[in-house]
Amino acid sequence: MRVLVAAAGSYGDVAPYTGLGARLREAGHDVTLATQESFAPLVRGAGLGFRPLPADTGGAGRGGNRQLMRTAAAFVRELGAGLLEAAEPGADVLLLSTTTAPLGWQLAEAMDVPALGVYLQPTHPTREFAPVVSGGRSLGGPGNRALGRFASRMADRVYADAVADLRARLSLPRESGGAARRRQETARWPVLHGFSAAVVPRPADWREGLDVVGNWWPHHEPDTPLPASFEDFLRAGPPPVFIGFGSMAAGDGARLSELAVSALRRAGLRGVLQEGRSGLMARGDDILTVDEVPHALLFPRMAAVVHHAGAGTTAAALRAGVPAIPVPVMADQPFWASRIAALGAATAPVPFKELTAERLAEQIRRAVSEPTYRKAAGAVARRMGAEDGAGQVVKAVEELC
DSSP: OEEEEEOOSSHHHHTHHHHHHHHHHHTTOEEEEEEEGGGHHHHHHTTOEEEEEOOOOTTTTOSOHHHHHHHHHHHHHHHHHHHHHHHTTOOSEEEEOTTTHHHHHHHHHHHTOOEEEEESSOOSOOSSSOOTTTTSOOOOHHHHHHHHHHHHHHHHHHHHHHHHHHHHHTTOOOOOHHHHHHHHHHTTOOEEEOSOTTTSOOOTTOOTTEEEOOOOOOOOOTTOOOOHHHHHHHHTSSOOEEEOOTTOSTTOHHHHHHHHHHHHHHHTOOEEEEOTTTTOOOOBTTEEEESSOOHHHHGGGOSEEEEOOOHHHHHHHHHHTOOEEEOOOSTTHHHHHHHHHHTTSBOOOOOGGGOOHHHHHHHHHHHHHOHHHHHHHHHHHHHHHTOOHHHHHHHHHHHHO
16 A cells, blocks of 8 residues: 655654654555655655655744744645645555644545544644643633634634645635634544553543554664764763753754753763754763764663653653653643653753753752652653554554555
8 A cells, every 4th residue: 555644844743754654664555754855864764755845844933923823824835835746646545744634635635545644742622731832731621622722723824825725736626724624523534643641641522533542653773773982971970861952942052052061060960962953062071962863772871851842752751761851942842841740750841941050950950869750751651662653553544445
């Protein structure tokens, strides 16, 4: 079966689909991942076909609300055109991420093929929590659900022009993005959510067809060793603390590097800094700077993990059973940060805008010295280890066709 997976966004929005695609390939399917050109080596390294999407998320997260809406609308309009090109060689089934689904529905209709949602975030309205992009603060049952519906309508506005363009180019009848979404909901379009029920249990008020199946993980060869320099550093002293902000905080590297080193030395601990988009960088006998290293290999060797609370990094730290210090920046990150803190697997979140060396040092000391954090993280890790999110997707794909 020819499977086209479409995902776009930051590294954390794309990398998990390489592992999902690899599982589908191992099950005998011909799998292609459509995403940004910058991720082509990642995709091909997993043994998957690659089709480029031209969308650039480099401006995401900057400016006021109105500017963010315009930036997001321009991003998805470009994304729609790219998805149309990516789908032209054909597919038997489409797997659509949170970002690509509102556009992928139009492609599935025109191609007359089934589609399946494979989401990394819980986006459907529920009484049990506020929308993941609202900051993580509950407004109570009725308020959460009302705000969730409002968030859906705002997403419809972001996708409106892109959906109109795509439907015209596909010679489909005119239909608004909101109408297309409501039609999918009425049809109980299936969505599998790639996060653990140990972190976000399936809301009781979700409709049939929305399921939480467990994470799918970025692909890496299981026998891949850490570079010798990393091993030497790790063996030279006690477990260090990882500090990384992924695709966040671009251009803020000098300030963050100084802050990170100061916090580690105040806490009296060694550290591993991941460059990421922010460009974290420091040298010293007690500091190691790394670029791209699979979290699955690195995190289990850490005393604690300081991260931006993106969905993928949050899950990787939990999977490793190590305590976290979440420093959320934007979007769904405050949601995940508050979740892992409530589980006891992380300290209280430190919003990125409030980050200081003193505050970070105190949270690091707490995460490393108080055993309750590691114990809670280990309990979640054991539950996650019993899940097989990618296997559930493979099963669902094979039931579709």
